[in-house]
Amino acid sequence: MEVCGSPPDYVRQLGPENPQRPVILSVPHSGRHYPKTLLETARLDEMRLRSLEDRHVDTLVAPLAERGYSVVIGEVARAWIDLNRSEREIDPAMVAPRPKPSGLDITAKVRGGLGLVPRRLAQHGNIYRHPIAHRDLSDRIRFAHRPYHALVSDMLAAARRRFGIALLLDCHSMPPLRPKDGEASAEIVLGDRHGRSAAPAFAARAAEICRDLGFRTALNTPYAGGHILARHGKPERDIHGLQIEICRSLYLDPDHDQPKPAIDRVTEAVAAIADGLADEALSPPDALAAE
Secondary structure, three states, X not given: OOOOXXXXXXXXXXXXXXXXXXXXXXXXOOOOEOOHXXXXXXXXXXXXXXXXXXXXXXXXXXXXXXXXXXXXXXXXXXXXXXXXXXXXXXXXXXXXXXXXXXXOOOOHHHHOOOOOOXXXXXXXXXXXXXXXXXXXXXXXXXXXXXXXXHHHHHHHHHXXXXXXOEEEEEEEEEOOOOOEOOEOOOOEEEEOOOOOOOOHHHHHHHHHHHHHOOOOEXXXXXXXXXXXXXXXXXXXXXXXXXXEEEEHHHOEOOOOOOEOOOHHHHXXXXXXXXXXXXXXXXXXXXXXXXX
């Protein structure tokens, strides 16, 4: 589909346009389209820029469209724009002419080089040779960021109208976590912004499914959820948001670049989680409220 007249397809929607399930899936960081302007202005090559991707998470999630789920996927590289940041999370030094900081949100992510337009990569330094033009930034927001969030919002609203409740499952991948205190690290991390983006019953149900399937699972540590959950997770309006981070070593080769056969197991796990969340969403209201 073409979004807002943009030349490439920066946003892809799979599955029913009118949601058939109360769960909507979001994949913001797996985009593998690297615009020409990005490659021309970056000091790092595409191979290095790939490290910002949630590599092949779209491959994990896309099959759920055949099961009746509506899926929203960001197609453009995260190095070009990060769909999990707000429009105000901008490093002013990256833009020419330089904007006033008073109108921006200089968060810890921005200070660390991972704002709306990522500034630097660990071990590789700055991504861009020089600041990007303000018009370029505006186009990135117009053609990718706003259409993505508008589609997510529309899908959730449609699901809420149909089912009385909606839940966004925001899908990401993470590098292997370091073991702590001699204990094996989590393979799947669920986040609900410490209960602010979803009723506790949803994280509990997802965690139970993950553990039953043999995955070591954690909640909100070290990933609790970002802008997508903050923007779209509104439990008080019966619209909930849950983030899932999946360890890349579960489904990618040792270089964390290409899928390995075990990807089928992880794909089925994502489907089981989505099914469980849909079941939880459609449980009697008193049961959900009791949590």
